[in-house]
Amino acid sequence: MEGVIDAHARDLLTRRPGFDWAVTEFVRVVDARLPPKVFLRHCPELATGVTTPTGVPVALQLLGSDPGALAANAEQARDLGASAIDLNFGCPAKLVNRHDGGASLLRDPRRVQAAVAAVHDAVGDTLPVTAKIRLGFSHRRLALACAQAAADGGATQLVVHARTRDEGYRPPAHWEWIGRIRRHLPIPVVANGDIWSLEDYWKARTLSGCRDVMLGRGALADPLLAHRIQHWLNTGERLPDTQWQGRASILAEYAALQRSTLPERIVTSLVKQWLNHMRYRDDEAERRFQAVKRINDLEGLLAGLGHAPQEPGHTPREPRHTTGAPAGTLSHV
Ligand SMILES: Cc1cc2nc3c(=O)[nH]c(=O)nc-3n(C[C@H](O)[C@H](O)[C@H](O)COP(=O)(O)O)c2cc1C
Structure with missing residues (x-):
């Protein structure tokens, strides 16, 4: 997209x-x-x-x-x-x-x-x-x-x-x-x-x-x-439904990946853009979006998402199912 x-x-x-x-x-x-x-x-x-x-x-x-x-x-x-x-x-x-x-x-x-x-x-x-x-x-x-x-x-x-x-x-x-x-x-x-x-x-x-x-x-x-x-x-x-912490951790990882190549200003708007899409049928994402939508620095934005940082590489990378x-x-x- x-x-x-x-x-x-x-x-x-x-x-x-x-x-x-x-x-x-x-x-x-x-x-x-x-x-x-x-x-x-x-x-x-x-x-x-x-x-x-x-x-x-x-x-x-x-x-x-x-x-x-x-x-x-x-x-x-x-x-x-x-x-x-x-x-x-x-x-x-x-x-x-x-x-x-x-x-x-x-x-x-x-x-x-x-x-x-x-x-x-x-x-x-x-x-x-x-x-x-x-x-x-x-x-x-x-x-x-x-x-x-x-x-x-x-x-x-x-x-x-x-x-x-x-x-x-x-x-x-x-x-x-x-x-x-x-x-x-x-x-x-x-x-x-x-x-x-x-x-x-x-x-x-x-x-x-x-x-x-x-x-x-x-x-x-x-x-x-x-x-x-x-x-x-x-x-x-x-x-079970996807919890907010799971979404926040994906957004944080997305920011980290984008940050390796793009200026912070652009990364900030990309993260907000994805958060905007998360609002659909999710009250917590809507609440977070309203709270952070005017924040223009990446650190502030990530803090507003309430993401609890974890060890690097915490998002599981599972091999693709090839059978079944x-x-x-x-x-x-
Ligand atoms: C912001 C945005 C960008 C999109 N970019 C593309 C694109 O580059 N190529 C494409 O085939 N479809 C693109 N689409 C259309 C989507 O792939 C999809 O066909 C459309 O959103 C309907 O499916 P959905 O309701 O699951 O989103 C885009 C849609 C949106 C909202």
Whole structure:
């Protein structure tokens, strides 16, 4: 998720089993082949086997509209070691759409197909090419056509965020529409949008019929959500709710990781940004957010989170489950 989930966040979110793969923030492609440093900035994991430290594969996401430029940058990404390319046709940001990127292509399925086909022709023999769409731009009438266009272009998997671009992030997500697309398409479809809890997960799966879901904001709100879902799928047991201390310790570790490369001012705003996402359905996070939102120094912010420092490396890094695959898989951006 652009500006929110970078390599450090991916690392923290995948320390417990739950996620099967992750996606980078989008790399914005305009016309030229971008230099390696841009790819490495978005996906530092290129230097370490393109997985998170616990071994969860990371796909590299491109956003653009020019098929030739997308193809050239997919080749660049492949040459740098990328193991999967994802194409973003879902971004609703005004600036991005004004420059003809993200969801703006959903107004014409032929453009979706041309973009996917160009990337598939360039790298499809060596790397999986996947796509992410919404249900449309301002209406859903082209939802099936856009999904079909991505498949016809050569996408091996499609993530569907169950809203139109104009619906932004407003609830509800129309999970049943993902089911229509899934039934129509010959490739796997992954359900996305508004999965904040175990109950949402199950409802999204039931209404969409999808085996796989993608978590976005829900994984920031509750960093144990993927683990919670996988544990429930594997055992039928519910894990206890995530306590504030657990959230605070993730935020503190996030700050420590970011601090190694970024100025404190930026780290402070990144930590507040994640805390902001934690407020959803969590009273303690809301209370803490209100208490610290005007604090501008990192030490003060961390003190306000009430995190009790522990020995370095206290956040457990568990190896990824490789056996006992759950009935549904999870991913995040
Ligand atoms: C701040 C923010 C940044 C996002 N950046 C991206 C992105 O770079 N690539 C992408 O495919 N989706 C991006 N998304 C969309 C999410 O991946 C997801 O599709 C959407 O939020 C709906 O799922 P959710 O309800 O689980 O969050 C972003 C969403 C938010 C709120």
